[in-house]
Amino acid sequence: MTTFGLIGYGKIGERHVEHIIAHPEAQLHSIFDIKADRLNLFRNKYKGIQTYDSLKGILNDPAIDIITICTPNSTHADIAIAAMKAGKHVLVEKPMAISKVDCEGMIHIALKTGKSLFVVKQNRFNPPVQAVKKLVDEKKLGKILSVSVNCYWNRNEWYYKSSDWKGKKAFDGGTLFTQFSHFIDVIYYLLGDMQILHAQMANVSHKGMIEFEDTGIVSFLLKDSHAPGVLHYTTSAFQKNMEGSITIFAENATIKIGGKYLNTIDYQSTNGFDITDLPAGAASNNYGDYEGSMSNHDKVIDNVIQSLNGKVEIMTNAYDGLKTVEIIENIYQVAVHTGS
Ligand SMILES: NC(=O)c1ccc[n+]([C@@H]2O[C@H](COP(=O)([O-])OP(=O)(O)OC[C@H]3O[C@@H](n4cnc5c(N)ncnc54)[C@H](O)[C@@H]3O)[C@@H](O)[C@H]2O)c1
Numbered sequence: 386m387t388t389f390g391l392i393g394y395g396k397i398g399e400r401h402v403e404h405i406i407a408h409p410e411a412q413l414h415s416i417f418d419i420k421a422d423r424l425n426l427f428r429n430k431y432k433g434i435q436t437y438d439s440l441k442g443i444l445n446d447p448a449i450d451i452i453t454i455c456t457p458n459s460t461h462a463d464i465a466i467a468a469m470k471a472g473k474h475v476l477v478e479k480p481m482a483i484s485k486v487d488c489e490g491m492i493h494i495a496l497k498t499g500k501s502l503f504v505v506k507q508n509r510f511n512p513p514v515q516a517v518k519k520l521v522d523e524k525k526l527g528k529i530l531s532v533s534v535n536c537y538w539n540r541n542e543w544y545y546k547s548s549d550w551k552g553k554k555a556f557d558g559g560t561l562f563t564q565f566s567h568f569i570d571v572i573y574y575l576l577g578d579m580q581i582l583h584a585q586m587a588n589v590s591h592k593g594m595i596e597f598e599d600t601g602i603v604s605f606l607l608k609d610s611h612a613p614g615v616l617h618y619t620t621s622a623f624q625k626n627m628e629g630s631i632t633i634f635a636e637n638a639t640i641k642i643g644g645k646y647l648n649t650i651d652y653q654s655t656n657g658f659d660i661t662d663l664p665a666g667a668a669s670n671n672y673g674d675y676e677g678s679m680s681n682h683d684k685v686i687d688n689v690i691q692s693l694n695g696k697v698e699i700m701t702n703a704y705d706g707l708k709t710v711e712i713i714e715n716i717y718q719v720a721v722h723t724g725s
Contacts, residue, residue, distance in 0.1 A: 387690045390449035390473070391416040392440070392464055393456035394423045397478055397682075400670065401453050402431070404683045410690050417443040440464065444471035451501075451689065454478060457550040458558050462487035469500040476503040476689050480566045481706030483558030485714050488707035495703055503689050503699060504706030507681035508567045509574055513642045513650050516660045517633070520640075521575055525658050527636025529576055529610035536565045536618035537627040538645075544675050545594045552595035559597045561713045565618050570701070570709045571631060571647060572616075577609040579712060584720040590621040603716050626676050645676065 389405045391398060394416055405413045415435035418424050424436045437443040443452070444467060451474040454464050462482040465475045475495075481504045482488050495502040508514060520526055550556035557563050572579065582605055586598035600619040607614055612634075622628075630643035630651065638658070643651030650660050670680045684700075691697040 386410060386412050387693060388412045388414040388448055388450045390414055390443050390446060390452045392418070392443065392452060392454050392468075393460075393478075394418040394427050395455060397670070398455035400680065400682045401455055401686070402427075404686045405453070406431075407683065408686055408690065410694075411686060414448050415443055415446055440467060444468055444473065449473055451476060451693070457556045458483050458562055459550075459556045462491055465491050465502065466494045469494045469498045469502065472498070472500070474501040474503075474693065476505065476685070477706070478505045479570070479706075480558065480562045480710055480713070481703065482710060483562055485707060485711045488703070488710050492703050492707065501693060501699070502703040502706075503685075503692075504701045504703060505682070505685050506567065506570045506574075506701040506705070506709075507685050508571055508647055509700055510681040510684040511642075511647050512663045512665075513644075513660070514571055514575070514647055516650070516663060517640060517642060518575055520638070520658065520660075525656075526633065526638050526640075527656075529607060529612040530634040530636065531612050532572065532576060532607065532614040532634070533632045534568055534572060534614070534616040534618075535628050535630045535632075536568050536616070537622040538564060538620050538629065539622045539625050539627075540564065540591075540599075540620040540675065542591075542594055545591070547674075552591070552597075554596040557595075557597075559713070559717060560595075560599055560618065560620055561601070561716060562710075564620055566709050566713060568616070568618075568629065568631065568647070569712050570705070571642075572614070573705070573708050573712065575631070576607050576612075576633070578708065579605040579607050579614060581605050581712070581715045581719055584716045585723060586720045587723045589619070598720075598722065601716070601720070 405411045417437040452468040453476040461477050468475050545552040584603040586601040589600050591599040603616040605614045626645045629646045632641040638655035641652035688700045692699045
C-alpha cells in the first residue's frame with residue numbers, strides 16, 4: 386500500500402483525491418491546504434482522513450510515503466524540495482516549476498535524498514498520443530518533415546476572476562505554463578527537443594485580466610530531425626475550447642492528433658499502418674465553467690505506485706518535467722511582444 390499526502394485541495398487536488406482513494410493499492414493519509422475553507426470542505430466530504438493546517442505538520446507525518454503537490458505553479462519547487470528533505474517521494478502537478486533553475490534545484494535534492502520525483506503529464510496517456518508514440522518508436526513514420534501545433538482554447542474573465550493566482554505572472558508564469566505546457570510536453574515526448582527560433586506574443590482579448598500574453602505564434606526547429614515546426618496558441622477562441630492538435634508530416638505518413646485536447650485522430654494518411662481500434666479515451670477534466678485536458682489522473686497515480694514498486698518505468702520523470710519548463714522559458718526569452 387502506498388500512502389499519499391496531498392498539498393493543495395483546489396480544482397485539480399479534488400481529482401487527485403478521488404483517484405488516490407479509488408486506487409486499490411493507495412491510501413490517502415492526509416491533506417494540507419493553506420485555506421481553512423478548503424480544509425473544511427474536505428472534512429465535510431471525507432471522514433477519517435487527517436487534515437493539517439501547516440506544511441510542517443504534513444511533512445512530519447511519518448505515515449506518508451509520497452506527497453502530491455497541487456498548489457499554484459510558483460509554489461511547486463519550494464514545497465517539493467521541503468517534502469523530499471523530509472523523506473517523502475513527490476508527485477508534482479504540471480508545470481514542474483516556472484523556471485529551469487527551480488527544476489534543477491528540485492532534481493538536485495531528489496538526487497541528494499534518493500527520493501523519486503514524478504511530474505504529472507497525463508496527456509501522454511491519451512490513446513492517440515500512445516498510438517503515435519508506438520509508430521515513432523517502431524520507426525514507421527520515417528523522417529519527420531515538419532510539425533504544426535494548434536492550441537485554441539477559451540479562458541474567460543470569470544476563469545481569471547475566480548482564481549487568486551491564475552493570470553498573475555509571479556504565480557502562474559504565463560499561458561504556456563498553465564494552459565499549454567501539456568502540448569509542449571507531447572511534442573517533446575514524440576519528437577524530441579526543439580530549438581526556438583522566433584516567437585510573437587500579444588494580449589489580444591484579456592487586457593486587465595492577465596499580466597501576460599493570451600496568444601502566441603512560435604516557430605521552432607526539431608533538434609533530432611531538423612524539421613521545422615510552428616505553434617499557434619490562444620486562450621481567445623470564441624466562447625469555448627475549439628482545438629488542441631499536433632499534425633506531424635513525415636516521410637511515410639501525415640497524422641493529425643486532434644480533438645480539443647489531443648484526444649482523437651483527426652486525419653491520417655499512412656503507408657499502410659493506419660491507426661485503428663483506438664481504445665476510448667477518458668473525457669476531459671470538466672470544471673463546470675471551463676474544460677481542461679484529458680482526465681487521465683488515474684493513470685498517473687497508477688504509474689507512480691507501480692514505478693515505486695519497481696514494476697513499470699516512470700511515465701514522466703523530473704528531467705522530462707524540466708525540459709518542458711526549459712522550452713517554455715526559451716520561448717518567453719525570444720518573444721517579441723506586439724500591442725493590439
Ligand atoms: N494536469 C492538469 O491537467 C492540471 C489541471 C489543472 C491544474 N493543474 C495544475 O495544478 C495546480 C493547481 O491548479 P488548480 O487549478 O487546482 O488551482 P486552485 O487554485 O483551484 O487550487 C490550488 C489550491 O492550493 C492551495 N494553496 C495555495 N498555495 C498553497 C500553499 N503554499 N500550501 C498549501 N496549499 C496552497 C489553495 O488554497 C488552493 O486550494 C497548478 O500547478 C496547475 O497548473 C494541472
